[in-house]
Amino acid sequence: MSTVALRAEALCKDFVLHLQGGLRIPVLSEIGLSVHAGECVALAGPSGAGKSTLMRSLYGNYRTDAGRILVRHRDEMVDIAAADPRTVIAVRRETLGYVSQFLRAVPRVAARDVVAEVLIARSAAESEARGRASELLLRLNIPPRLHGLPPATFSGGEQQRVNLARGFIGGHPILLLDEPTASLDTANASVVAEMILEAKARSTAIVGIFHDLDIRDRVADRLFHVSPIQEAA
Amino acid sequence: MIAEVVAPGALLSARSLALHFGRIAALRDVDMDIWPGEVLAIVGESGSGKTTLLNVLSGTLSPDCGSVACRNAGGVVANVHSMPAPALRALHRSEWGFVQQDPRRNLRMNVSAGGNVGERLMAQGARHYGNIRAEAARWLETVEIDPSRIDDLPRTFSGGMLQRLQIARTLVTRPSLVFMDEPTGGLDVSVQARLLDLIRSLVARLHIAVVLVTHDIAVARLLADRIIVMQDGSVIETGLTDRVLDDAHHPYTQLLVSSVLTA
Numbered sequence: 328m329s330t331v332a333l334r335a336e337a338l339c340k341d342f343v344l345h346l347q348g349g350l351r352i353p354v355l356s357e358i359g360l361s362v363h364a365g366e367c368v369a370l371a372g373p374s375g376a377g378k379s380t381l382m383r384s385l386y387g388n389y390r391t392d393a394g395r396i397l398v399r400h401r402d403e404m405v406d407i408a409a410a411d412p413r414t415v416i417a418v419r420r421e422t423l424g425y426v427s428q429f430l431r432a433v434p435r436v437a438a439r440d441v442v443a444e445v446l447i448a449r450s451a452a453e454s455e456a457r458g459r460a461s462e463l464l465l466r467l468n469i470p471p472r473l474h475g476l477p478p479a480t481f482s483g484g485e486q487q488r489v490n491l492a493r494g495f496i497g498g499h500p501i502l503l504l505d506e507p508t509a510s511l512d513t514a515n516a517s518v519v520a521e522m523i524l525e526a527k528a529r530s531t532a533i534v535g536i537f538h539d540l541d542i543r544d545r546v547a548d549r550l551f552h553v554s555p556i557q558e559a560a
Numbered sequence: 561m562i563a564e565v566v567a568p569g570a571l572l573s574a575r576s577l578a579l580h581f582g583r584i585a586a587l588r589d590v591d592m593d594i595w596p597g598e599v600l601a602i603v604g605e606s607g608s609g610k611t612t613l614l615n616v617l618s619g620t621l622s623p624d625c626g627s628v629a630c631r632n633a634g635g636v637v638a639n640v641h642s643m644p645a646p647a648l649r650a651l652h653r654s655e656w657g658f659v660q661q662d663p664r665r666n667l668r669m670n671v672s673a674g675g676n677v678g679e680r681l682m683a684q685g686a687r688h689y690g691n692i693r694a695e696a697a698r699w700l701e702t703v704e705i706d707p708s709r710i711d712d713l714p715r716t717f718s719g720g721m722l723q724r725l726q727i728a729r730t731l732v733t734r735p736s737l738v739f740m741d742e743p744t745g746g747l748d749v750s751v752q753a754r755l756l757d758l759i760r761s762l763v764a765r766l767h768i769a770v771v772l773v774t775h776d777i778a779v780a781r782l783l784a785d786r787i788i789v790m791q792d793g794s795v796i797e798t799g800l801t802d803r804v805l806d807d808a809h810h811p812y813t814q815l816l817v818s819s820v821l822t823a
Contacts, residue, residue: 342807343809344814345810345814345815346811346814346818383806387800387803388802388807389803389806389807390803390807390809412785412786412799412800413598413785415800416785416800433757433760433782434753434756434757435753435754436757447764
């Protein structure tokens with residue numbers, strides 16, 4: 328039996344919109360989810376059910392109102408929901424990777440450096456990190472002439488592939504993927520599926536949202552259903 | 561007597577800071593810490609107390625109540641507001657830096673660009689002219705100023721160049737903690753992007769801790785690991801930058817985030 332890499336316990340999350348008169352929107356209620364090393368769990372459920380909210384909560388990007396999010400970091404379970412910001416940053420640097428739907432591009436920074444930054448933040452040698460970044464970009468069919476350019480001017484699909492390279496380069500033991508193939512063609516989506524399968528073979532624990540059901544069926548070991556909360560009458 | 565306490569591993573800790581200007585409360589019960597190598601943004605609208613906080617943290621202003629304690633490179637802890645003035649000046653010349661919104665406040669406008677950078681080194685005891693000049697030229701290049709301008713006076717520089725010169729002058733002594741007050745304020749958007757990128761890469765490469773005051777949420781998101789949101793002299797929300805901005809809980813923070821124009 329492989330070890331648990333990520334475990335959410337009794338997660339609850341409401342949004343309170345103060346600009347809308349304090350409107351409270353409950354999104355997650357008593358969510359419990361365990362993901363083992365080497366396992367890929369696909370979040371399923373209708374649009375608006377809270378799949379992305381759960382994903383962002385697991386990354387520590389959203390605050391939860393109740394419950395725990397335990398992440399195996401350096402062989403200890405760290406509660407991302409309660410940890411101080413500097414601990415969350417350390418967990419993200421080494422253990423918990425995330426590929427968002429859209430790349431948040433930094434002006435003037437070349438695609439290769441956007442990707443290499445993940446390794447440089449762990450004190451890797453710059454030339455080695457850039458070399459590794461170029462390899463990954465090539466594998467994702469980003470031609471070398473684009474590697475030195477800032478991704479702000481790239482197409483949506485190219486930006487998503489830069490984002491994927493950035494997400495995979497770190498080899499984080501836990502990887503969260505929010506629609507990683509949404510804006511990709513079949514050939515590139517297939518490359519991403521291979522990369523996910525390879526990551527699993529390296530014992531990476533993966534949680535993903537996949538709209539492409541072919542890709543989902545290729546990579547996911549099981550589904551985790553997220554259901555919309557019934558509004559109280 | 562106020563206890564001099566710095567949080568474990570931190571460079572600077574402020575506790576229960578309060579300051580009044582007449583009847584106006586500029587700071588109310590403010591706590592903060594900064595650790596080596598991290599960027600902390602202080603955001604809020606004009607009059608929220610963010611620049612006042614920066615000035616109190618750096619020892620320029622004294623609080624009515626509360627304390628600011630710092631730990632120097634030798635591990636010695638001192639109270640910023642009760643240390644002798646020469647000691648505070650020495651700290652500002654070596655381990656600390658201050659980047660002003662208006663670079664003219666920090667630069668000597670009748671001294672050459674190279675002189676402006678070299679002066680901080682000389683204040684630290686460097687004496688060899690050739691070495692100082694070489695180091696100044698290297699720093700001009702680092703901040704993307706053509707080293708052939710080394711003997712030019714700053715008044716011949718553009719606003720963006722002056723700001724980059726100020727950054728070179730500040731960072732040449734390899735400070736561990738830099739205070740920045742709206743470093744990109746008043747610059748064209750294209751110049752801002754270049755400056756932000758420069759600050760971002762230098763801070764990461766040199767492992768400098770930065771306390772950054774800005775009214776620009778996008779600047780905070782780009783540069784800061786942690787964020788403090790201020791309103792009417794109080795800290796109303798604080799934490800991981802992306803968490804505070806993407807999932808703001810306080811009504812004022814929600815307003816601030818929703819008011820940002822996206823290009």
